[in-house]
Amino acid sequence: MQITKDTVVQFHYTLSDETGLLENSRSQDPVLYLQGHGNLIEGLEKAMEGHQAGDKFQITLAPADAYGERTEDAIQSVQVKHLMGAKKWKPGMVAVVNTEQGQRQVTVVKVGMFKAEVDTNHPLAGKTLSFDIEVMDVRAASAEELEHGHAHGVGGHHHH
Incomplete structure (x- = not known):
């Protein structure tokens, strides 16, 4: 099954910038999210489109596609x-x-x-970010997940 709008995706990632490794998801459950609902940064969500379980790929995002440029008067x-x-x-x-x-x-x-x-700049604002992605699982979202606009389950976004 391919990643398209309204699919629930599980993936592992490492995140680096020009200084080296920033985050690695492998010490915990894979990230779980609902595609097409703005739950990931825009550039990453776009890059996930069309991939399927087992795919590994790398993407580098300019600040504009990640957390934006830094604002000086912040x-x-x-x-x-x-x-x-x-x-x-x-x-x-x-x-x-x-x-x-x-x-x-x-x-x-x-x-x-x-x-x-x-x-008030996001800690990753102004950085060019490189993601190494491994797609673990892709499934259709449930009616409840679509209604709530995010995935449910282990590693999913919890209600605030």
Whole structure:
């Protein structure tokens, strides 16, 4: 079965940039997602189209097709209590904050007693990313998955 809109796909990946390996999914369950519903970055979702279980391929995405270019004026001041993900914060750590657009990853630049300066660029913004993909499984989505707009099951996106 080929990957087309409304198929549920399981895949393993490694993610690298020009500095080397950033992530490897093989230490956990494969990633599970619903094709054609914006659950992956756009360039990767496009590249998955037409592949099938057992396919291995590599794709390199420019920042525009991945997490976008870095914005220079993206430093914001937030209250430390709003940073989620750790007890103690140091510059360079990635935190999660709730915004009107949902949860966002930010990078801590400076930390004070009550306020922190954070860089709101996605940690991978401005980077050219290389993915090594191995497609593990492709199946038709269930009615419930289509209704919810994402895959269910091990490694699937959990409800927030």
